Amino acid sequence: MAESKSEVLRLENLSAGFNGKAVVEGVFLTVKRGSVVAIAGGNGAGKSTLLKTIARLIPAVNGKILIEGNDLAALPLPLLAKKLAYVPQDIAASRDLTVEDMIALGRNPHQKWWQWRTAQNDKAAIENAINATQLSELRGKSVTEISGGERQRTAIAMSLAQEPEILLLDEPTAHLDFKHQKSLMHLLLQLKSKDMTIITCLHDLNFISQVCDQVLCVKKTARGPSTQLFAGAPQEVLTRENLQSAFDTELRIIQDSSNPESNSVFFGL
Amino acid sequence: MTSALPSKPNMALRLVILTGALMGGFITSVCIGDVFVAPREALELILGGTSSISTPGVADILTQIRLPRTLIATAVGAALAVSGYILQALSRNPLADPYLTGVSSGAGLAVAAAIILGLDFSLMPASAFLGGLAAAILVAQMARRAGGLSVTRLILGGVAISAVCGSLITLIITQSGGAPQAQGIIFWLAGGIAGRGWNDLGTLSIYTIGGIIATLLLSKQIRVLTLGDETAQALGVDVSRLQWVLLACAVLMCGAAVSASGLVAFVGLIAPNLARMLFVRDERVEIIASALIGAVLVTVSDLAARTLGQGQELPLGTLLSLVGGPFFLYLISTSRGEDA
Numbered sequence: 001m002a003e004s005k006s007e008v009l010r011l012e013n014l015s016a017g018f019n020g021k022a023v024v025e026g027v028f029l030t031v032k033r034g035s036v037v038a039i040a041g042g043n044g045a046g047k048s049t050l051l052k053t054i055a056r057l058i059p060a061v062n063g064k065i066l067i068e069g070n071d072l073a074a075l076p077l078p079l080l081a082k083k084l085a086y087v088p089q090d091i092a093a094s095r096d097l098t099v100e101d102m103i104a105l106g107r108n109p110h111q112k113w114w115q116w117r118t119a120q121n122d123k124a125a126i127e128n129a130i131n132a133t134q135l136s137e138l139r140g141k142s143v144t145e146i147s148g149g150e151r152q153r154t155a156i157a158m159s160l161a162q163e164p165e166i167l168l169l170d171e172p173t174a175h176l177d178f179k180h181q182k183s184l185m186h187l188l189l190q191l192k193s194k195d196m197t198i199i200t201c202l203h204d205l206n207f208i209s210q211v212c213d214q215v216l217c218v219k220k221t222a223r224g225p226s227t228q229l230f231a232g233a234p235q236e237v238l239t240r241e242n243l244q245s246a247f248d249t250e251l252r253i254i255q256d257s258s259n260p261e262s263n264s265v266f267f268g269l
Numbered sequence: 270m271t272s273a274l275p276s277k278p279n280m281a282l283r284l285v286i287l288t289g290a291l292m293g294g295f296i297t298s299v300c301i302g303d304v305f306v307a308p309r310e311a312l313e314l315i316l317g318g319t320s321s322i323s324t325p326g327v328a329d330i331l332t333q334i335r336l337p338r339t340l341i342a343t344a345v346g347a348a349l350a351v352s353g354y355i356l357q358a359l360s361r362n363p364l365a366d367p368y369l370t371g372v373s374s375g376a377g378l379a380v381a382a383a384i385i386l387g388l389d390f391s392l393m394p395a396s397a398f399l400g401g402l403a404a405a406i407l408v409a410q411m412a413r414r415a416g417g418l419s420v421t422r423l424i425l426g427g428v429a430i431s432a433v434c435g436s437l438i439t440l441i442i443t444q445s446g447g448a449p450q451a452q453g454i455i456f457w458l459a460g461g462i463a464g465r466g467w468n469d470l471g472t473l474s475i476y477t478i479g480g481i482i483a484t485l486l487l488s489k490q491i492r493v494l495t496l497g498d499e500t501a502q503a504l505g506v507d508v509s510r511l512q513w514v515l516l517a518c519a520v521l522m523c524g525a526a527v528s529a530s531g532l533v534a535f536v537g538l539i540a541p542n543l544a545r546m547l548f549v550r551d552e553r554v555e556i557i558a559s560a561l562i563g564a565v566l567v568t569v570s571d572l573a574a575r576t577l578g579q580g581q582e583l584p585l586g587t588l589l590s591l592v593g594g595p596f597f598l599y600l601i602s603t604s605r606g607e608d609a
Contacts, residue, residue: 057499081505092497094361096549108493109505114486116553155500162504 008033008068008197009054009166015062015225016046016053022061022225023049024218029231031214033165034195036188038208038234041218042247045226047201048089048170050218054199055086055168067166081109085159086168091151093143099154100139103129106161122161129160132187148175156184160191167191169200173207185211205243209234217246280554283547287561291343294565298339298572304330337467342571343564344470345462345530346540348477348522350563351484353537354544354556355519358491359512360423363545364600366537367401367523370423371430373534375404376520376527378434381441381454390468398476398524404430405520409512460531460586462571469529476525481560483518488552491515533586535593536563542600 008031015025024046031037039047052058054065056072065072067083075083085106106129107122118126130136133153143151152175159167173181181204188198188211202208208215212234219229229246230237243251299315300306304327313319314331353366360370367373379400380393388396408430412423438458445451484491490511493501498508526533540563541555548554566589574585 052499055503057502077502077507078505081503084503086499086503088497088499091500092495094497095492095495097492097495098550101550102496105493105496105504108489111489113490116489 006033007031009199010066011054011063012066013063014050014053014060014065016049016058017061017225018049018058020061024226024228025062027063027216027218027228029214029216031197031199033197034192035213036192036198036200036211038200038202038212038215039218040202040205040208040215040246041226041229042220045218045220047218051086051168051170051199051201055084056080057086078109081162081164083164084166084168085162085164087152087155087159087170087172089170089174090148091155091158093151096142096144098139099135099141099143099146099150099157100126100130102143102154103135103139103157103161106158109162125161125163129157132160132190133157134183149177149180152176153180156187164196166197166199169198171201171203173202173204181207205238209238217242219246280548280551284554284558284561287558287565291561291565291568294568294572295339295343298342298568299331299335301572301576302330302335306331333466337470338462338465338571339568340470341462341465341473341529342568344473344477345526345533346536346563346565346567347560348473348480348526348563349533349536349567350540350544350559351477351481351556352519352523352526353563354541354559355484355491355515356537357541358494358552359515359519361495362424363542364538365424366535367519367527368431368534368537369427371404371408371427371434372401372520372523373527373532373537374431374434374438375407376401376524377458377532378437379403380457380528380531381438384450384454384457385441385445385448387450391472393528397528398521401520401524401527402517404434405516409516457531458586459584460533460589461574461582461584462530463575463582465529473525473529476521480518480522480525481556484515484556485553487511487515487518488556492552530567531586533567534590535596536566536589538600539593539596540566 009029010031011027011029014027015022016027017023027050029037039050041047049058053060054072056065056075060073067075072080104118104122104126107118107125110122110125111119130139133156135150135153135157138146138150138154143154146154152172156169156172172184176184185207188200191198202212214232215234215237216231217229217237218226220226230242238253240251240253243253296308296311299311300308304324306327310321311331313321314328315336349367352372356365356367356370356372357363359365376397377400379396382400383393383396408423408426411426412419438454442451442454490506493504493506494508494511496504501511502508523537541559543562544555544558548558567585570589570592571585574583574588577583
């Protein structure tokens with residue numbers, strides 16, 4: 001499809017941070033529709049800050065974010081929430097809602113502000129989200145009683161119910177066991193096949209190399225803010241030299257001999 | 270498991286019981302006093318406008334004193350309860366209420382100033398509202414931090430504002446040189462609805478009904494806000510605008526209540542907490558239940574205030590604090606110390 005090649009998001013010399021002080025600066029990135037992009041880097045390098053800035057939860061310190069060619073900062077909030085969904089690393093479960101109630105809140109940008117009733121298209125979106133995240137057995141449970149991994153899947157389901165064009169995930173694998181990490185990989189690839197664009201902060205190089213089309217790596221500099229260390233296709237940029245430089249530690253890359261195509265990256269002592 | 274969840278019919282039954290309790294309390298309050306009136310006669314008079322009461326003056330006592338007073342008690346209770354519900358939702362803390370957040374004392378100071386300046390009584394709700402709003406804005410500014418309100422700072426700031434407003438009220442009273450208005454302030458500070466009539470009900474009921482309707486309309490957004498400011502914003506909610514609108518609703522209702530009844534503490538704290546214990550997982554039901562519980566509490570307390578005292582009325586606010594204080598301690602000892 002020609003359309004799937006179109007540019008959906010562009011970061012132009014973006015600086016992200018808090019209260020006008022940059023945590024990350026000088027980021028350039030072009031994201032095509034239907035691609036999966038990972039933001040990688042060491043602890044405190046500003047991955048989450050960058051993601052929150054793209055979600056417009058915090059204003060950009062400098063530079064520009066263009067969404068389908070338009071300035072992100074000028075987009076009305078309700079429209080933004082229809083185009084872009086954001087899943088935090090940990091979602092607050094201060095209120096005793098059921099899993100299904102929480103997922104239903106993903107419909108908020110598509111509903112009137114006073115509207116509680118779920119229309120037919122809302123119901124369909126909620127059902128799709130529950131099925132995609134395999135939460136049907138938990139739908140009646142309270143979000144205060146489920147595990148961290150289950151809550152993370154609930155948060156992802158809520159963002160899917162939002163039916164966004166771009167999905168932003170902050171460390172989506174943080175609380176997931178191997179089985180659910182693997183199903184998340186399948187889910188992301190499935191969403192990608194439906195032309196959804198995904199940008200995610202990730203530590204797991206194995207996950208990145210198997211699922212992502214692009215990886216952007218940020219690294220702290222001696223003078224303060226992090227900068228972009230490298231960006232590109234995982235096969236090209238996830239080299240031993242790049243990774244050692246990114247994480248300031250000795251690394252080895254081991255290819256799975258039974259599947260040389262897999263591009264698996266592991267680290268060992 | 271979700272076994273702790275009451276079923277839907279159970280919740281409906283509880284709402285019916287609450288409504289019944291309010292109606293019962295209301296009728297009892299209208300009937301009991303220095304002169305006793307049979308409930309049937311009272312109902313005939315209120316609903317039908319025809320009176321079978323033969324004793325001269327009794328019908329007037331009912332329609333001109335007890336009925337407006339009971340209606341005011343109902344409205345004050347509902348307004349304070351929903352105001353408390355909003356403040357608890359805003360701060361994500363079950364301990365917040367119009368007092369702890371400084372709104373009541375700000376309203377109180379403004380009314381005290383208005384009384385001493387000899388302003389017309391019709392201006393009381395407006396001055397209470399402005400005072401409450403000023404206090405709320407001050408506290409909110411102090412509690413403001415990147416991406417929302419800090420609960421700890423909100424309550425610390427509220428306590429500080431309350432202390433300052435309390436001192437200023439004392440200053441006004443002591444420096445008034447024994448003016449008759451000072452007596453009025455002291456009486457008013459203890460909280461009570463004695464001597465209020467139909468004139469006071471108009472403004473109060475408009476603010477209360479308007480505030481409750483606005484809160485019900487915003488109930489879905491209140492639920493989204495429980496997910497945290499960032500998640501709410503990502504779901505298309507203009508978080509700071511919503512916070513200001515909710516704060517304005519809380520201040521309006523609280524200000525109207527304070528101007529009608531003086532400082533009546535703890536209703537705003539107890540009613541929403543009871544409502545959340547009795548009705549889970551539906552903000553709309555919780556808001557209605559808060560209003561009903563608050564209305565029952567103040568109506569019954571006002572009845573007790575004017576009937577239990579030996580010859581003289583007990584201060585309503587004092588009576589409620591006597592019950593509210595221990596309940597507050599109980600809440601503190603059982604809450605999970607969430608402090609973000």
